[in-house]
Amino acid sequence: MARRPLPRILSSGNASITRSREFARTAADNATDVLQPLITITRGLRLLAGAGRQKWAATPKDKRGPALFLVAACVLAFALMPYGSLIALVTVMAAAAWKGRERTPVKTGPDEAETARLRSLYEALVPYFSVADDPGPLFSHGGDWEKAFSGYEFDGDRRLTRLQITYPAYFTDSEAASRARIERLLHAKSGRGREYRFAWDEEGNHLVMTVLGALPTSIGAQRFVTAPGETVLGFTDGDAVQRTVPVHDGDTTRDVPPVVWRTGARSTEPHLLAIGQPGSGTTTLLRSIALQALQHGDILIVDGSGTGEYACLTGRDGVLAVECGLTGALATLEWAAHETERRLIAANRARQAGHPLPDDIRRPLWILLDRPGFLGHLAAADGRPDPQELLQVPLRHGRAAGVTVVLTDQFDSLDTLGEPVRTHCRARVVLGHCSREQVESVLGAEPHTTPATDVPPGRGYARLGTGPVLRLQVPATPDPYDEETGEAQRQTVLGLLPERHTAVEAAVPAGAGVPDPAPPRTATVAVEGLAVTD
Numbered sequence: 001m002a003r004r005p006l007p008r009i010l011s012s013g014n015a016s017i018t019r020s021r022e023f024a025r026t027a028a029d030n031a032t033d034v035l036q037p038l039i040t041i042t043r044g045l046r047l048l049a050g051a052g053r054q055k056w057a058a059t060p061k062d063k064r065g066p067a068l069f070l071v072a073a074c075v076l077a078f079a080l081m082p083y084g085s086l087i088a089l090v091t092v093m094a095a096a097a098w099k100g101r102e103r104t105p106v107k108t109g110p111d112e113a114e115t116a117r118l119r120s121l122y123e124a125l126v127p128y129f130s131v132a133d134d135p136g137p138l139f140s141h142g143g144d145w146e147k148a149f150s151g152y153e154f155d156g157d158r159r160l161t162r163l164q165i166t167y168p169a170y171f172t173d174s175e176a177a178s179r180a181r182i183e184r185l186l187h188a189k190s191g192r193g194r195e196y197r198f199a200w201d202e203e204g205n206h207l208v209m210t211v212l213g214a215l216p217t218s219i220g221a222q223r224f225v226t227a228p229g230e231t232v233l234g235f236t237d238g239d240a241v242q243r244t245v246p247v248h249d250g251d252t253t254r255d256v257p258p259v260v261w262r263t264g265a266r267s268t269e270p271h272l273l274a275i276g277q278p279g280s281g282t283t284t285l286l287r288s289i290a291l292q293a294l295q296h297g298d299i300l301i302v303d304g305s306g307t308g309e310y311a312c313l314t315g316r317d318g319v320l321a322v323e324c325g326l327t328g329a330l331a332t333l334e335w336a337a338h339e340t341e342r343r344l345i346a347a348n349r350a351r352q353a354g355h356p357l358p359d360d361i362r363r364p365l366w367i368l369l370d371r372p373g374f375l376g377h378l379a380a381a382d383g384r385p386d387p388q389e390l391l392q393v394p395l396r397h398g399r400a401a402g403v404t405v406v407l408t409d410q411f412d413s414l415d416t417l418g419e420p421v422r423t424h425c426r427a428r429v430v431l432g433h434c435s436r437e438q439v440e441s442v443l444g445a446e447p448h449t450t451p452a453t454d455v456p457p458g459r460g461y462a463r464l465g466t467g468p469v470l471r472l473q474v475p476a477t478p479d480p481y482d483e484e485t486g487e488a489q490r491q492t493v494l495g496l497l498p499e500r501h502t503a504v505e506a507a508v509p510a511g512a513g514v515p516d517p518a519p520p521r522t523a524t525v526a527v528e529g530l531a532v533t534d
């Protein structure tokens, strides 16, 4: 049978139909644009009329008469006024236009792009949160993401800032490796370059991922509002600690959450170990601790790297020594070990006799040791004892004797740190760009936040004992004798230093800025009473 040709309109009319549709659409768009004011006013009039009807219905019957009278009086007044009817018309039109204007609809859920992002995240999580024989899987390919994501927030760029995930009870959330896998995946899928915190609620099978803002880098060294025995290591997230301290930040004063380390007889973390990448700010941290320690105690500084970055402390009141050579360091640490024993014996005797602690052991003693690994290497080459051996007594008995030890070193020297350091330095800090494994190797626990891509100097993590891992930004405490230090910061740090008490004072008047010629970058100050008195 011969095929009948299609009607012309069906075989060749597609193009003309499309053209006609486009024409009709353009005409409708133009008409809508032209008639928009009319449409707005009509919508407004309808809304005003609706509001009027509602108001009339809500007016009690006994008040309707006076209300009607008032309206009639107004109408009459406008009618009698010159141009009254015109004014009334314009007023009603303006009110209708205002009432009928387009309002931005209130957002009630994710838009298309956000939904696509959530769906993609859901699909990526399916292999981790599902097993083959689960009869009602929460996570399945093409499944309902809304059941699994119980809360989400986006920023202006449609990037996730908060996501709450419900996961199946059989997921091994108590295993660090399983959690780390999920955290890595969420980090990658939600956009790198930002820091995320993961809060696992193992009882409720919930995971909350939150994007963290940068920690403030503009806060410098200053007198922090703390009690004796408290040292501000730096600043952290508001919800990570219980308190805030007021600080000067530029021209303003604001409250910021500090990481406060408590030392002294009741401290459970009496000594601190800080490990960093080169240039990450460990020297600055030690300088910041020294300035705070000097308010209530005496300090000994052993600068293993010998770069002279503690020269500003030389000869100041309360600074017993700033040592950089091996011989001086060994002598100073030997004295510190004996001094710890002396304090211990004196405290013991006083307690046994029922007396208060004698005055000469009340002032805390701080031993600040930068780069002990380097000194240990020098000592080994010279056939002399490792300075760390001399730290055993202060580390073991320092808490009872009022002696605090702070050590800072770099990652490449981590294996040179002996058992006493590892056991007794229970307050830990890690600075610089580090992998999770590196952070864990120092703090004993992984951070619940992803590593930051952009790590300013002084940025890292702190952990006090078995407490949580906290993000940390150390207050800027530059070397005032460094030519690159800005004048304002130089004056601030010089202002925090105690008065000089040695001959160096004559050469460098306090607050004089960088002296010319520069003071000795390293100096040895005689330690009074190095001999042990019994």
Ligand SMILES: Nc1ncnc2c1ncn2[C@@H]1O[C@H](COP(=O)(O)OP(=O)(O)OP(=O)(O)O)[C@@H](O)[C@H]1O
Residues within 6 Å of the ligand: 217, 276, 277, 278, 279, 280, 281, 282, 283, 284, 285, 457, 458, 459, 473, 474, 475, 476, 477, 478, 479
């Ligand atoms: N908390 C901080 N805020 C601002 N700048 C800092 C901070 N910490 C360190 N810096 C700056 O970073 C640079 C390196 O700091 P620092 O010397 O303390 O690091 P480091 O870890 O001791 O390095 P290295 O041992 O390799 O010399 C210095 O210019 C210092 O001023």
